Amino acid sequence: MRNILMIAYYYPPLGGAGVQRTLKFSKFLSKMGYNISVLTVLNDSNTIKDDSMTLEVIDGIKVYRAKQGKYISLSSNISKNKESKLYIRHDNLSSDKSVNIKIKNVIKNIFKKIYANINIPDDKISWRKDAVRLGLEIIHQNSIDIIYSTSGPYTSHLIAYELKRKTNLKWIADFRDQWVSNPFVKYMFIPKEINKYLERKVIEKSDRVISVSKPIIDDFINRYEKIDKNKFSVITNGYDEEDFNDYDINKKIDKFIITYNGTIYGKRSPKNFLKAVDSLIIDHKIDKKNIIIQFVGQLGNDGKREIQEFVYKYNDKVELIEYLPHKQSIKQLERSSALLLIIEGGEGSEGIYTGKVFEYIRSGRFIIGIVPEGVAKNLIQETNTGMCCSPNSIKEIAEVINTAYKIWLNEGRPLNINWNEVKKYERENIAKQLSIIIKNL
DSSP states (O other), X not given: OOEEEEEOSOOTTBOSHHHHHHHHHHHHHHHTTOEEXXXXXXXXXXXXXXXGGGGGSOTTOEEEEEOOOOOOOTTHHHHTOSOOSOOOOOTTOOHHHHHHHHHHHHHHHHXXXXXXXXXXXXXXXXXXXXXXXXXXHHHHHTTOOEEEEEESSTHHHHHHHHHHHHHOOEEEEEESSOSTTOTTOOOOHHHHHHHHHHHHHHHHHSSEEEESSHHHHHHHXXXXXXXXXXXXXXXXXXXXXXXXXXXXXXXOOSSEEEEEESOBOTTOOOHHHHHHHHHHHHTTSSOTTTEEEEEESOBOHHHHHHHHHHHHHSTTSEEEEOOOOHHHHHXXXXXXXXXXXXXXXXXXXXXXXXXXXXXXXXXXXXXXXXOOSSHHHHHHHHHTOEEEEOTTOHHHHHHHHHHHHHHHTTOSOOOOOOHHHHGGGBHHHHHHHHHHHHHTO
């Protein structure tokens, strides 16, 4: 069987959604008989850790760690925010303080933009030098046949590019997010041109390009018209059935618990969701004694302030739970009545699934999908695992929440989940799609 080098910055013991794709690919490809070597980072003190996922790295997978230089992570203000509590707003909160907060946010956003344009292609670039050195050693020691790299960070692809250039091995470039076309990254002119150049090198030099959603692949095909369309493929994320081994899908929940599992930051806002809940309580469509809202994961400052406004009015209705190890986060789904998915609208949003949506559809819980038109909405509708509504319509959001509430009260028709459609997204089946690409190289 063939020997594969997988280049992934995010790999256990690092935690978060970015780890899952490579972890599960390496797991199931190894079970299929492939010899897997993983090249990841040695030192990262800013990213959340999840030691439980280290246990999922099965015997036989060789893991190598390359050093990176020191860097400042702007995301650390989310993951390491010491102010984990929500503070009740007082009516005498000065307008000066509110203005100061807005000024600080403007300054912070300007700094983030400058920072993003100084570090090209990203703030992990200092990992590249040692990773290329170590990658060459791995290739020679383990007789590697194929290189697989995944982004973000895009530095992973630059490492693979150098290894491809030096060895001429077959190379699969995997994009979990867009690069130059990423609508959430605002490049200045010169940095954007440099990133365009780097992206083109990766697309042209790699032997196959895969991504998690069709809109991302379509964007590549449209911008690289001269490249054979057959070079590009969609391989979505998924869920691992083994993660649900002790999951009780029929567990009775005494309260109407809505759980959001993941990070809230940037444009991803719970504001309209909370306004919809407020309207349902005011209109007596939901008894406030019954409802609990849980946010599991990291909160950015903007999201925290929006939740704080709701807590000011309903101080015992919101629970904040810090990042949970992956298996525990699955159990948190089990203890929920409904699951909240929020994807902000706007350019590029049609191609966003989020990693958690695949575990959501397997959970059997009602998904409240506050999502724009796109792949996430299509997935929820095709699997019949919930209902979707516009992120901009509080009325639509309230209607979906109320539907989930009635089902919890046994006053509404339960979901008729299309389990055959759900099972298409088992990680083992997803890994088989990658295996087909590998075999054809």
